[in-house]
Amino acid sequence: MTDALCTVIPDVWDTCWYTIDPASLLITSHFRxxxxxxxxxxxxxxxxxxxxxxxxxxxADLCRSASGMGGIHEATGGDARVSARWRQSLTVGSDQELRVTLRTSADETWGALSLYREEGRPPFDADARAVLRGIAPVVALAVRRMLLSNASDADAHDTDEDAPGLVILDRGFGVRSTSPGVERWLRRLPGHDRSGDRLPTAVVAVAAATLRSADRGEATVRAPFARVVCADGGRLVLYGTHVPGQGSAEGIAVIIEQASPGRMLPLLLSAYGLTGREQDVVRLVLRGKSTAQIAACLFVTPHTVQQHLKSVFAKTGVRSRRDLVGILFSGQY
Known part of the structure:
Protein backbone atom coordinates (compact mmCIF):
# COMPACT_ATOMS: atom_id res chain seq x y z
CA MET A 1 0.00 0.00 0.00
CA THR A 2 2.82 2.39 0.86
CA ASP A 3 4.57 1.81 -2.46
CA ALA A 4 1.35 2.33 -4.42
CA LEU A 5 0.45 5.43 -2.43
CA CYS A 6 3.81 7.06 -3.02
CA THR A 7 3.35 6.81 -6.78
CA VAL A 8 0.36 9.18 -6.65
CA ILE A 9 1.25 11.38 -3.64
CA PRO A 10 4.69 12.93 -4.16
CA ASP A 11 7.36 13.70 -1.57
CA VAL A 12 6.12 11.22 1.06
CA TRP A 13 9.05 10.96 3.43
CA ASP A 14 7.66 8.50 5.94
CA THR A 15 4.44 6.58 6.65
CA CYS A 16 2.91 4.85 9.63
CA TRP A 17 -0.08 2.52 9.38
CA TYR A 18 -2.12 1.57 12.45
CA THR A 19 -4.72 -1.05 13.27
CA ILE A 20 -7.35 0.05 15.77
CA ASP A 21 -9.92 -1.66 17.98
CA PRO A 22 -13.14 0.02 16.73
CA ALA A 23 -14.77 -0.17 20.16
CA SER A 24 -12.02 1.30 22.36
CA LEU A 25 -10.19 3.25 19.58
CA LEU A 26 -6.86 2.04 20.97
CA ILE A 27 -4.03 1.24 18.57
CA THR A 28 -3.28 -2.49 18.45
CA SER A 29 -0.35 -2.52 16.00
CA HIS A 30 1.63 -0.20 13.76
CA PHE A 31 3.84 -0.48 10.70
CA ARG A 32 6.37 2.14 9.58
CA ALA A 60 -9.05 8.72 18.65
CA ASP A 61 -10.32 12.29 18.16
CA LEU A 62 -10.08 12.03 14.37
CA CYS A 63 -12.05 8.77 14.55
CA ARG A 64 -14.90 10.71 16.16
CA SER A 65 -14.68 13.68 13.77
CA ALA A 66 -16.82 14.22 10.69
CA SER A 67 -13.95 14.29 8.19
CA GLY A 68 -11.69 11.67 9.82
CA MET A 69 -8.68 13.55 8.45
CA GLY A 70 -6.40 16.34 9.65
CA GLY A 71 -3.12 18.11 8.96
CA ILE A 72 -0.81 19.21 11.77
CA HIS A 73 -0.32 22.80 10.61
CA GLU A 74 -3.99 23.55 10.02
CA ALA A 75 -4.94 21.97 13.35
CA THR A 76 -2.50 24.27 15.18
CA GLY A 77 -3.53 27.42 13.34
CA GLY A 78 -0.21 27.52 11.52
CA ASP A 79 1.95 27.28 14.65
CA ALA A 80 2.87 23.61 14.88
CA ARG A 81 5.20 24.33 17.79
CA VAL A 82 2.24 24.04 20.17
CA SER A 83 2.04 20.31 19.36
CA ALA A 84 4.32 18.13 21.47
CA ARG A 85 4.01 15.36 18.87
CA TRP A 86 5.23 17.73 16.14
CA ARG A 87 8.17 18.81 18.30
CA GLN A 88 9.11 15.18 18.89
CA SER A 89 8.82 14.38 15.18
CA LEU A 90 10.93 17.41 14.28
CA THR A 91 13.89 15.88 16.11
CA VAL A 92 14.12 13.29 13.29
CA GLY A 93 13.39 15.81 10.52
CA SER A 94 9.63 15.45 10.07
CA ASP A 95 7.63 18.64 9.54
CA GLN A 96 4.42 18.02 7.61
CA GLU A 97 1.99 15.44 8.99
CA LEU A 98 -1.35 14.37 7.53
CA ARG A 99 -3.50 11.77 9.26
CA VAL A 100 -6.49 9.88 7.92
CA THR A 101 -8.67 7.29 9.64
CA LEU A 102 -9.63 4.08 7.88
CA ARG A 103 -13.38 3.83 8.37
CA THR A 104 -16.03 1.59 6.87
CA SER A 105 -18.77 3.76 8.37
CA ALA A 106 -19.12 6.77 10.63
CA ASP A 107 -18.90 4.62 13.76
CA GLU A 108 -16.47 1.88 12.66
CA THR A 109 -12.78 2.73 12.46
CA TRP A 110 -10.41 -0.16 11.77
CA GLY A 111 -7.14 1.68 11.28
CA ALA A 112 -5.37 4.93 10.51
CA LEU A 113 -2.52 6.27 8.41
CA SER A 114 -0.03 9.06 9.06
CA LEU A 115 1.91 10.57 6.16
CA TYR A 116 4.98 12.75 6.73
CA ARG A 117 7.09 15.18 4.75
CA GLU A 118 10.48 16.44 5.82
CA GLU A 119 11.38 20.05 6.53
CA GLY A 120 11.26 22.40 3.56
CA ARG A 121 8.61 20.43 1.71
CA PRO A 122 5.15 21.88 0.90
CA PRO A 123 2.06 20.84 2.85
CA PHE A 124 -0.15 18.01 1.59
CA ASP A 125 -2.60 19.58 -0.86
CA ALA A 126 -6.21 18.96 -1.82
CA ASP A 127 -5.21 16.32 -4.39
CA ALA A 128 -3.39 14.26 -1.73
CA ARG A 129 -6.38 14.52 0.57
CA ALA A 130 -8.71 13.42 -2.22
CA VAL A 131 -6.59 10.32 -2.84
CA LEU A 132 -6.63 9.42 0.85
CA ARG A 133 -10.36 10.06 1.10
CA GLY A 134 -10.91 7.67 -1.81
CA ILE A 135 -8.72 4.80 -0.63
CA ALA A 136 -9.48 4.98 3.12
CA PRO A 137 -12.74 2.95 3.01
CA VAL A 138 -11.15 0.34 0.73
CA VAL A 139 -8.17 -0.17 3.02
CA ALA A 140 -10.51 -0.22 6.02
CA LEU A 141 -12.39 -3.14 4.45
CA ALA A 142 -9.11 -4.99 3.96
CA VAL A 143 -8.16 -4.49 7.62
CA ARG A 144 -11.63 -5.61 8.68
CA ARG A 145 -11.35 -8.79 6.59
CA MET A 146 -8.06 -9.55 8.32
CA LEU A 147 -10.11 -10.38 11.41
CA LEU A 148 -11.79 -13.16 9.49
CA SER A 149 -8.62 -14.88 8.32
CA ASN A 150 -8.32 -18.62 8.85
CA ALA A 151 -7.09 -19.30 12.36
CA SER A 152 -5.68 -22.73 11.54
CA ASP A 153 -2.78 -22.31 13.94
CA ALA A 154 -4.83 -20.88 16.78
CA ASP A 155 -5.03 -24.20 18.63
CA ALA A 156 -1.31 -24.84 18.48
CA HIS A 157 -0.48 -23.11 21.77
CA ASP A 158 0.60 -24.53 25.07
CA THR A 159 -2.25 -25.89 27.12
CA ASP A 160 -0.95 -24.11 30.23
CA GLU A 161 -1.51 -20.71 28.60
CA ASP A 162 -4.98 -20.53 30.13
CA ALA A 163 -3.72 -18.40 33.01
CA PRO A 164 -3.67 -14.70 32.01
CA GLY A 165 -0.37 -12.87 31.67
CA LEU A 166 0.32 -9.77 33.77
CA VAL A 167 2.69 -6.86 33.20
CA ILE A 168 3.10 -4.17 35.89
CA LEU A 169 4.54 -0.85 34.71
CA ASP A 170 5.56 2.26 36.62
CA ARG A 171 4.48 5.79 35.71
CA GLY A 172 7.39 6.05 33.29
CA PHE A 173 6.10 2.93 31.50
CA GLY A 174 9.06 0.88 32.58
CA VAL A 175 8.36 -2.76 33.39
CA ARG A 176 8.33 -3.23 37.15
CA SER A 177 7.31 -6.88 37.31
CA THR A 178 5.64 -9.62 35.28
CA SER A 179 3.81 -12.84 35.99
CA PRO A 180 5.56 -16.16 35.28
CA GLY A 181 5.34 -17.14 31.62
CA VAL A 182 4.11 -13.75 30.40
CA GLU A 183 6.69 -13.85 27.60
CA ARG A 184 4.54 -16.47 25.84
CA TRP A 185 1.73 -13.92 25.64
CA LEU A 186 3.94 -11.00 24.64
CA ARG A 187 5.58 -12.82 21.74
CA ARG A 188 2.16 -13.44 20.16
CA LEU A 189 1.38 -9.71 20.03
CA PRO A 190 2.23 -7.60 16.96
CA GLY A 191 5.42 -5.63 17.47
CA HIS A 192 6.97 -8.02 19.97
CA ASP A 193 10.65 -7.21 20.48
CA ARG A 194 12.72 -10.35 20.96
CA SER A 195 15.37 -8.38 22.84
CA GLY A 196 12.81 -7.41 25.46
CA ASP A 197 13.74 -3.72 25.27
CA ARG A 198 10.40 -2.60 23.83
CA LEU A 199 6.84 -3.57 24.71
CA PRO A 200 4.31 -4.49 22.00
CA THR A 201 2.20 -1.61 20.73
CA ALA A 202 -1.05 -2.85 22.26
CA VAL A 203 0.48 -3.11 25.76
CA VAL A 204 1.78 0.47 25.56
CA ALA A 205 -1.54 1.77 24.24
CA VAL A 206 -3.61 0.10 26.97
CA ALA A 207 -1.19 1.22 29.70
CA ALA A 208 -1.12 4.84 28.51
CA ALA A 209 -4.92 4.99 28.19
CA THR A 210 -5.26 3.53 31.69
CA LEU A 211 -2.94 6.11 33.23
CA ARG A 212 -4.67 8.93 31.33
CA SER A 213 -8.02 7.83 32.73
CA ALA A 214 -6.65 7.60 36.28
CA ASP A 215 -4.85 10.96 36.20
CA ARG A 216 -7.90 12.77 34.85
CA GLY A 217 -10.27 11.17 37.32
CA GLU A 218 -12.45 10.03 34.46
CA ALA A 219 -15.26 7.73 35.54
CA THR A 220 -15.20 4.81 33.12
CA VAL A 221 -17.77 2.07 32.85
CA ARG A 222 -15.13 -0.43 31.83
CA ALA A 223 -11.35 -0.63 31.94
CA PRO A 224 -9.38 0.37 28.82
CA PHE A 225 -9.07 -2.67 26.58
CA ALA A 226 -7.90 -3.75 23.15
CA ARG A 227 -8.71 -6.86 21.14
CA VAL A 228 -5.79 -8.02 19.03
CA VAL A 229 -5.47 -10.37 16.07
CA CYS A 230 -2.20 -12.30 16.39
CA ALA A 231 0.05 -13.39 13.55
CA ASP A 232 -0.82 -17.01 14.40
CA GLY A 233 -4.51 -16.30 13.80
CA GLY A 234 -5.49 -16.34 17.46
CA ARG A 235 -7.24 -13.53 19.30
CA LEU A 236 -6.09 -11.91 22.53
CA VAL A 237 -7.64 -9.23 24.69
CA LEU A 238 -5.71 -6.78 26.90
CA TYR A 239 -7.16 -4.93 29.89
CA GLY A 240 -5.61 -2.13 31.87
CA THR A 241 -6.12 -1.19 35.51
CA HIS A 242 -4.56 1.49 37.68
CA VAL A 243 -2.61 0.35 40.73
CA PRO A 244 -2.87 3.21 43.25
CA GLY A 245 -0.08 3.99 45.66
CA GLN A 246 2.45 6.56 46.75
CA GLY A 247 5.63 7.12 44.79
CA SER A 248 7.10 3.96 43.34
CA ALA A 249 4.17 1.90 44.66
CA GLU A 250 1.86 3.36 41.99
CA GLY A 251 1.65 1.54 38.68
CA ILE A 252 -0.38 0.26 35.76
CA ALA A 253 -1.32 -3.38 35.37
CA VAL A 254 -1.93 -4.78 31.89
CA ILE A 255 -3.63 -8.18 31.76
CA ILE A 256 -3.33 -10.35 28.62
CA GLU A 257 -5.53 -13.36 28.00
CA GLN A 258 -7.26 -15.39 25.33
CA ALA A 259 -10.24 -13.48 23.95
CA SER A 260 -13.46 -15.30 24.78
CA PRO A 261 -16.10 -15.76 22.06
CA GLY A 262 -18.33 -13.29 23.90
CA ARG A 263 -15.63 -10.62 23.86
CA MET A 264 -14.85 -11.15 20.17
CA LEU A 265 -18.44 -11.59 18.94
CA PRO A 266 -19.29 -7.88 18.46
CA LEU A 267 -16.05 -7.37 16.55
CA LEU A 268 -16.65 -10.39 14.30
CA LEU A 269 -20.27 -9.41 13.57
CA SER A 270 -19.05 -5.98 12.50
CA ALA A 271 -16.22 -7.51 10.49
CA TYR A 272 -18.75 -9.53 8.47
CA GLY A 273 -20.61 -6.31 7.69
CA LEU A 274 -23.87 -7.37 9.35
CA THR A 275 -26.52 -4.71 9.89
CA GLY A 276 -27.81 -3.97 13.37
CA ARG A 277 -30.95 -6.05 12.88
CA GLU A 278 -28.95 -8.93 11.37
CA GLN A 279 -26.72 -8.88 14.44
CA ASP A 280 -29.84 -9.05 16.64
CA VAL A 281 -30.97 -12.14 14.75
CA VAL A 282 -27.56 -13.80 15.04
CA ARG A 283 -27.41 -13.24 18.80
CA LEU A 284 -30.79 -14.92 19.20
CA VAL A 285 -29.69 -17.80 16.94
CA LEU A 286 -26.66 -18.27 19.19
CA ARG A 287 -29.03 -18.51 22.16
CA GLY A 288 -30.81 -21.39 20.46
CA LYS A 289 -34.01 -19.52 19.56
CA SER A 290 -36.25 -20.84 16.79
CA THR A 291 -37.48 -18.71 13.89
CA ALA A 292 -40.83 -18.19 15.59
CA GLN A 293 -39.18 -17.24 18.88
CA ILE A 294 -36.83 -14.79 17.12
CA ALA A 295 -39.80 -13.21 15.35
CA ALA A 296 -41.61 -12.78 18.65
CA CYS A 297 -38.54 -11.25 20.34
CA LEU A 298 -37.98 -8.76 17.53
CA PHE A 299 -41.67 -8.06 16.79
CA VAL A 300 -41.33 -9.08 13.14
CA THR A 301 -42.77 -11.86 11.01
CA PRO A 302 -41.08 -15.27 10.63
CA HIS A 303 -40.65 -14.45 6.93
CA THR A 304 -38.64 -11.33 7.86
CA VAL A 305 -36.44 -13.42 10.14
CA GLN A 306 -35.79 -15.87 7.30
CA GLN A 307 -34.85 -12.98 4.99
CA HIS A 308 -32.40 -11.67 7.58
CA LEU A 309 -30.90 -15.14 7.98
CA LYS A 310 -30.55 -15.48 4.22
CA SER A 311 -28.58 -12.23 4.16
CA VAL A 312 -26.45 -13.33 7.14
CA PHE A 313 -25.62 -16.65 5.48
CA ALA A 314 -24.59 -14.85 2.28
CA LYS A 315 -22.30 -12.42 4.12
CA THR A 316 -20.67 -15.07 6.27
CA GLY A 317 -20.43 -17.73 3.55
CA VAL A 318 -22.37 -20.45 5.39
CA ARG A 319 -25.50 -22.43 4.58
CA SER A 320 -26.99 -23.27 7.96
CA ARG A 321 -27.39 -22.07 11.52
CA ARG A 322 -25.04 -24.80 12.66
CA ASP A 323 -22.33 -23.56 10.31
CA LEU A 324 -22.93 -20.01 11.50
CA VAL A 325 -22.37 -21.02 15.11
CA GLY A 326 -19.26 -22.88 14.00
CA ILE A 327 -17.54 -19.93 12.37
CA LEU A 328 -18.35 -17.59 15.25
CA PHE A 329 -17.46 -19.98 18.06
CA SER A 330 -14.66 -21.89 16.36
CA GLY A 331 -11.12 -22.53 17.57
CA GLN A 332 -10.10 -18.94 16.85
CA TYR A 333 -9.99 -18.16 20.56
Whole structure:
Protein backbone atom coordinates (compact mmCIF):
# COMPACT_ATOMS: atom_id res chain seq x y z
CA MET A 1 0.00 0.00 0.00
CA THR A 2 2.82 2.39 0.86
CA ASP A 3 4.57 1.81 -2.46
CA ALA A 4 1.35 2.33 -4.42
CA LEU A 5 0.45 5.43 -2.43
CA CYS A 6 3.81 7.06 -3.02
CA THR A 7 3.35 6.81 -6.78
CA VAL A 8 0.36 9.18 -6.65
CA ILE A 9 1.25 11.38 -3.64
CA PRO A 10 4.69 12.93 -4.16
CA ASP A 11 7.36 13.70 -1.57
CA VAL A 12 6.12 11.22 1.06
CA TRP A 13 9.05 10.96 3.43
CA ASP A 14 7.66 8.50 5.94
CA THR A 15 4.44 6.58 6.65
CA CYS A 16 2.91 4.85 9.63
CA TRP A 17 -0.08 2.52 9.38
CA TYR A 18 -2.12 1.57 12.45
CA THR A 19 -4.72 -1.05 13.27
CA ILE A 20 -7.35 0.05 15.77
CA ASP A 21 -9.92 -1.66 17.98
CA PRO A 22 -13.14 0.02 16.73
CA ALA A 23 -14.77 -0.17 20.16
CA SER A 24 -12.02 1.30 22.36
CA LEU A 25 -10.19 3.25 19.58
CA LEU A 26 -6.86 2.04 20.97
CA ILE A 27 -4.03 1.24 18.57
CA THR A 28 -3.28 -2.49 18.45
CA SER A 29 -0.35 -2.52 16.00
CA HIS A 30 1.63 -0.20 13.76
CA PHE A 31 3.84 -0.48 10.70
CA ARG A 32 6.37 2.14 9.58
CA UNK A 33 7.92 2.51 6.17
CA UNK A 34 9.98 5.36 4.79
CA UNK A 35 13.28 7.19 4.89
CA UNK A 36 13.13 8.59 8.43
CA UNK A 37 15.61 7.27 10.97
CA UNK A 38 13.35 6.98 14.01
CA UNK A 39 14.84 5.40 17.17
CA UNK A 40 12.72 2.70 18.80
CA UNK A 41 12.67 4.76 22.00
CA UNK A 42 11.00 7.65 20.16
CA UNK A 43 8.41 5.34 18.61
CA UNK A 44 7.38 4.17 22.08
CA UNK A 45 7.33 7.75 23.39
CA UNK A 46 5.05 8.75 20.52
CA UNK A 47 2.73 5.80 21.23
CA UNK A 48 2.52 6.77 24.90
CA UNK A 49 1.90 10.41 23.94
CA UNK A 50 -0.86 9.33 21.54
CA UNK A 51 -2.89 7.64 24.28
CA UNK A 52 -1.94 9.65 27.36
CA UNK A 53 -1.42 13.30 26.42
CA UNK A 54 -3.64 16.00 24.97
CA UNK A 55 -2.62 17.09 21.47
CA UNK A 56 -4.14 18.05 18.14
CA UNK A 57 -5.27 15.35 15.71
CA UNK A 58 -5.09 12.48 18.16
CA UNK A 59 -6.19 9.41 16.22
CA ALA A 60 -9.05 8.72 18.65
CA ASP A 61 -10.32 12.29 18.16
CA LEU A 62 -10.08 12.03 14.37
CA CYS A 63 -12.05 8.77 14.55
CA ARG A 64 -14.90 10.71 16.16
CA SER A 65 -14.68 13.68 13.77
CA ALA A 66 -16.82 14.22 10.69
CA SER A 67 -13.95 14.29 8.19
CA GLY A 68 -11.69 11.67 9.82
CA MET A 69 -8.68 13.55 8.45
CA GLY A 70 -6.40 16.34 9.65
CA GLY A 71 -3.12 18.11 8.96
CA ILE A 72 -0.81 19.21 11.77
CA HIS A 73 -0.32 22.80 10.61
CA GLU A 74 -3.99 23.55 10.02
CA ALA A 75 -4.94 21.97 13.35
CA THR A 76 -2.50 24.27 15.18
CA GLY A 77 -3.53 27.42 13.34
CA GLY A 78 -0.21 27.52 11.52
CA ASP A 79 1.95 27.28 14.65
CA ALA A 80 2.87 23.61 14.88
CA ARG A 81 5.20 24.33 17.79
CA VAL A 82 2.24 24.04 20.17
CA SER A 83 2.04 20.31 19.36
CA ALA A 84 4.32 18.13 21.47
CA ARG A 85 4.01 15.36 18.87
CA TRP A 86 5.23 17.73 16.14
CA ARG A 87 8.17 18.81 18.30
CA GLN A 88 9.11 15.18 18.89
CA SER A 89 8.82 14.38 15.18
CA LEU A 90 10.93 17.41 14.28
CA THR A 91 13.89 15.88 16.11
CA VAL A 92 14.12 13.29 13.29
CA GLY A 93 13.39 15.81 10.52
CA SER A 94 9.63 15.45 10.07
CA ASP A 95 7.63 18.64 9.54
CA GLN A 96 4.42 18.02 7.61
CA GLU A 97 1.99 15.44 8.99
CA LEU A 98 -1.35 14.37 7.53
CA ARG A 99 -3.50 11.77 9.26
CA VAL A 100 -6.49 9.88 7.92
CA THR A 101 -8.67 7.29 9.64
CA LEU A 102 -9.63 4.08 7.88
CA ARG A 103 -13.38 3.83 8.37
CA THR A 104 -16.03 1.59 6.87
CA SER A 105 -18.77 3.76 8.37
CA ALA A 106 -19.12 6.77 10.63
CA ASP A 107 -18.90 4.62 13.76
CA GLU A 108 -16.47 1.88 12.66
CA THR A 109 -12.78 2.73 12.46
CA TRP A 110 -10.41 -0.16 11.77
CA GLY A 111 -7.14 1.68 11.28
CA ALA A 112 -5.37 4.93 10.51
CA LEU A 113 -2.52 6.27 8.41
CA SER A 114 -0.03 9.06 9.06
CA LEU A 115 1.91 10.57 6.16
CA TYR A 116 4.98 12.75 6.73
CA ARG A 117 7.09 15.18 4.75
CA GLU A 118 10.48 16.44 5.82
CA GLU A 119 11.38 20.05 6.53
CA GLY A 120 11.26 22.40 3.56
CA ARG A 121 8.61 20.43 1.71
CA PRO A 122 5.15 21.88 0.90
CA PRO A 123 2.06 20.84 2.85
CA PHE A 124 -0.15 18.01 1.59
CA ASP A 125 -2.60 19.58 -0.86
CA ALA A 126 -6.21 18.96 -1.82
CA ASP A 127 -5.21 16.32 -4.39
CA ALA A 128 -3.39 14.26 -1.73
CA ARG A 129 -6.38 14.52 0.57
CA ALA A 130 -8.71 13.42 -2.22
CA VAL A 131 -6.59 10.32 -2.84
CA LEU A 132 -6.63 9.42 0.85
CA ARG A 133 -10.36 10.06 1.10
CA GLY A 134 -10.91 7.67 -1.81
CA ILE A 135 -8.72 4.80 -0.63
CA ALA A 136 -9.48 4.98 3.12
CA PRO A 137 -12.74 2.95 3.01
CA VAL A 138 -11.15 0.34 0.73
CA VAL A 139 -8.17 -0.17 3.02
CA ALA A 140 -10.51 -0.22 6.02
CA LEU A 141 -12.39 -3.14 4.45
CA ALA A 142 -9.11 -4.99 3.96
CA VAL A 143 -8.16 -4.49 7.62
CA ARG A 144 -11.63 -5.61 8.68
CA ARG A 145 -11.35 -8.79 6.59
CA MET A 146 -8.06 -9.55 8.32
CA LEU A 147 -10.11 -10.38 11.41
CA LEU A 148 -11.79 -13.16 9.49
CA SER A 149 -8.62 -14.88 8.32
CA ASN A 150 -8.32 -18.62 8.85
CA ALA A 151 -7.09 -19.30 12.36
CA SER A 152 -5.68 -22.73 11.54
CA ASP A 153 -2.78 -22.31 13.94
CA ALA A 154 -4.83 -20.88 16.78
CA ASP A 155 -5.03 -24.20 18.63
CA ALA A 156 -1.31 -24.84 18.48
CA HIS A 157 -0.48 -23.11 21.77
CA ASP A 158 0.60 -24.53 25.07
CA THR A 159 -2.25 -25.89 27.12
CA ASP A 160 -0.95 -24.11 30.23
CA GLU A 161 -1.51 -20.71 28.60
CA ASP A 162 -4.98 -20.53 30.13
CA ALA A 163 -3.72 -18.40 33.01
CA PRO A 164 -3.67 -14.70 32.01
CA GLY A 165 -0.37 -12.87 31.67
CA LEU A 166 0.32 -9.77 33.77
CA VAL A 167 2.69 -6.86 33.20
CA ILE A 168 3.10 -4.17 35.89
CA LEU A 169 4.54 -0.85 34.71
CA ASP A 170 5.56 2.26 36.62
CA ARG A 171 4.48 5.79 35.71
CA GLY A 172 7.39 6.05 33.29
CA PHE A 173 6.10 2.93 31.50
CA GLY A 174 9.06 0.88 32.58
CA VAL A 175 8.36 -2.76 33.39
CA ARG A 176 8.33 -3.23 37.15
CA SER A 177 7.31 -6.88 37.31
CA THR A 178 5.64 -9.62 35.28
CA SER A 179 3.81 -12.84 35.99
CA PRO A 180 5.56 -16.16 35.28
CA GLY A 181 5.34 -17.14 31.62
CA VAL A 182 4.11 -13.75 30.40
CA GLU A 183 6.69 -13.85 27.60
CA ARG A 184 4.54 -16.47 25.84
CA TRP A 185 1.73 -13.92 25.64
CA LEU A 186 3.94 -11.00 24.64
CA ARG A 187 5.58 -12.82 21.74
CA ARG A 188 2.16 -13.44 20.16
CA LEU A 189 1.38 -9.71 20.03
CA PRO A 190 2.23 -7.60 16.96
CA GLY A 191 5.42 -5.63 17.47
CA HIS A 192 6.97 -8.02 19.97
CA ASP A 193 10.65 -7.21 20.48
CA ARG A 194 12.72 -10.35 20.96
CA SER A 195 15.37 -8.38 22.84
CA GLY A 196 12.81 -7.41 25.46
CA ASP A 197 13.74 -3.72 25.27
CA ARG A 198 10.40 -2.60 23.83
CA LEU A 199 6.84 -3.57 24.71
CA PRO A 200 4.31 -4.49 22.00
CA THR A 201 2.20 -1.61 20.73
CA ALA A 202 -1.05 -2.85 22.26
CA VAL A 203 0.48 -3.11 25.76
CA VAL A 204 1.78 0.47 25.56
CA ALA A 205 -1.54 1.77 24.24
CA VAL A 206 -3.61 0.10 26.97
CA ALA A 207 -1.19 1.22 29.70
CA ALA A 208 -1.12 4.84 28.51
CA ALA A 209 -4.92 4.99 28.19
CA THR A 210 -5.26 3.53 31.69
CA LEU A 211 -2.94 6.11 33.23
CA ARG A 212 -4.67 8.93 31.33
CA SER A 213 -8.02 7.83 32.73
CA ALA A 214 -6.65 7.60 36.28
CA ASP A 215 -4.85 10.96 36.20
CA ARG A 216 -7.90 12.77 34.85
CA GLY A 217 -10.27 11.17 37.32
CA GLU A 218 -12.45 10.03 34.46
CA ALA A 219 -15.26 7.73 35.54
CA THR A 220 -15.20 4.81 33.12
CA VAL A 221 -17.77 2.07 32.85
CA ARG A 222 -15.13 -0.43 31.83
CA ALA A 223 -11.35 -0.63 31.94
CA PRO A 224 -9.38 0.37 28.82
CA PHE A 225 -9.07 -2.67 26.58
CA ALA A 226 -7.90 -3.75 23.15
CA ARG A 227 -8.71 -6.86 21.14
CA VAL A 228 -5.79 -8.02 19.03
CA VAL A 229 -5.47 -10.37 16.07
CA CYS A 230 -2.20 -12.30 16.39
CA ALA A 231 0.05 -13.39 13.55
CA ASP A 232 -0.82 -17.01 14.40
CA GLY A 233 -4.51 -16.30 13.80
CA GLY A 234 -5.49 -16.34 17.46
CA ARG A 235 -7.24 -13.53 19.30
CA LEU A 236 -6.09 -11.91 22.53
CA VAL A 237 -7.64 -9.23 24.69
CA LEU A 238 -5.71 -6.78 26.90
CA TYR A 239 -7.16 -4.93 29.89
CA GLY A 240 -5.61 -2.13 31.87
CA THR A 241 -6.12 -1.19 35.51
CA HIS A 242 -4.56 1.49 37.68
CA VAL A 243 -2.61 0.35 40.73
CA PRO A 244 -2.87 3.21 43.25
CA GLY A 245 -0.08 3.99 45.66
CA GLN A 246 2.45 6.56 46.75
CA GLY A 247 5.63 7.12 44.79
CA SER A 248 7.10 3.96 43.34
CA ALA A 249 4.17 1.90 44.66
CA GLU A 250 1.86 3.36 41.99
CA GLY A 251 1.65 1.54 38.68
CA ILE A 252 -0.38 0.26 35.76
CA ALA A 253 -1.32 -3.38 35.37
CA VAL A 254 -1.93 -4.78 31.89
CA ILE A 255 -3.63 -8.18 31.76
CA ILE A 256 -3.33 -10.35 28.62
CA GLU A 257 -5.53 -13.36 28.00
CA GLN A 258 -7.26 -15.39 25.33
CA ALA A 259 -10.24 -13.48 23.95
CA SER A 260 -13.46 -15.30 24.78
CA PRO A 261 -16.10 -15.76 22.06
CA GLY A 262 -18.33 -13.29 23.90
CA ARG A 263 -15.63 -10.62 23.86
CA MET A 264 -14.85 -11.15 20.17
CA LEU A 265 -18.44 -11.59 18.94
CA PRO A 266 -19.29 -7.88 18.46
CA LEU A 267 -16.05 -7.37 16.55
CA LEU A 268 -16.65 -10.39 14.30
CA LEU A 269 -20.27 -9.41 13.57
CA SER A 270 -19.05 -5.98 12.50
CA ALA A 271 -16.22 -7.51 10.49
CA TYR A 272 -18.75 -9.53 8.47
CA GLY A 273 -20.61 -6.31 7.69
CA LEU A 274 -23.87 -7.37 9.35
CA THR A 275 -26.52 -4.71 9.89
CA GLY A 276 -27.81 -3.97 13.37
CA ARG A 277 -30.95 -6.05 12.88
CA GLU A 278 -28.95 -8.93 11.37
CA GLN A 279 -26.72 -8.88 14.44
CA ASP A 280 -29.84 -9.05 16.64
CA VAL A 281 -30.97 -12.14 14.75
CA VAL A 282 -27.56 -13.80 15.04
CA ARG A 283 -27.41 -13.24 18.80
CA LEU A 284 -30.79 -14.92 19.20
CA VAL A 285 -29.69 -17.80 16.94
CA LEU A 286 -26.66 -18.27 19.19
CA ARG A 287 -29.03 -18.51 22.16
CA GLY A 288 -30.81 -21.39 20.46
CA LYS A 289 -34.01 -19.52 19.56
CA SER A 290 -36.25 -20.84 16.79
CA THR A 291 -37.48 -18.71 13.89
CA ALA A 292 -40.83 -18.19 15.59
CA GLN A 293 -39.18 -17.24 18.88
CA ILE A 294 -36.83 -14.79 17.12
CA ALA A 295 -39.80 -13.21 15.35
CA ALA A 296 -41.61 -12.78 18.65
CA CYS A 297 -38.54 -11.25 20.34
CA LEU A 298 -37.98 -8.76 17.53
CA PHE A 299 -41.67 -8.06 16.79
CA VAL A 300 -41.33 -9.08 13.14
CA THR A 301 -42.77 -11.86 11.01
CA PRO A 302 -41.08 -15.27 10.63
CA HIS A 303 -40.65 -14.45 6.93
CA THR A 304 -38.64 -11.33 7.86
CA VAL A 305 -36.44 -13.42 10.14
CA GLN A 306 -35.79 -15.87 7.30
CA GLN A 307 -34.85 -12.98 4.99
CA HIS A 308 -32.40 -11.67 7.58
CA LEU A 309 -30.90 -15.14 7.98
CA LYS A 310 -30.55 -15.48 4.22
CA SER A 311 -28.58 -12.23 4.16
CA VAL A 312 -26.45 -13.33 7.14
CA PHE A 313 -25.62 -16.65 5.48
CA ALA A 314 -24.59 -14.85 2.28
CA LYS A 315 -22.30 -12.42 4.12
CA THR A 316 -20.67 -15.07 6.27
CA GLY A 317 -20.43 -17.73 3.55
CA VAL A 318 -22.37 -20.45 5.39
CA ARG A 319 -25.50 -22.43 4.58
CA SER A 320 -26.99 -23.27 7.96
CA ARG A 321 -27.39 -22.07 11.52
CA ARG A 322 -25.04 -24.80 12.66
CA ASP A 323 -22.33 -23.56 10.31
CA LEU A 324 -22.93 -20.01 11.50
CA VAL A 325 -22.37 -21.02 15.11
CA GLY A 326 -19.26 -22.88 14.00
CA ILE A 327 -17.54 -19.93 12.37
CA LEU A 328 -18.35 -17.59 15.25
CA PHE A 329 -17.46 -19.98 18.06
CA SER A 330 -14.66 -21.89 16.36
CA GLY A 331 -11.12 -22.53 17.57
CA GLN A 332 -10.10 -18.94 16.85
CA TYR A 333 -9.99 -18.16 20.56
Missing amino acids: RGRADVPEELLQELMIHEHYSDDVNRI
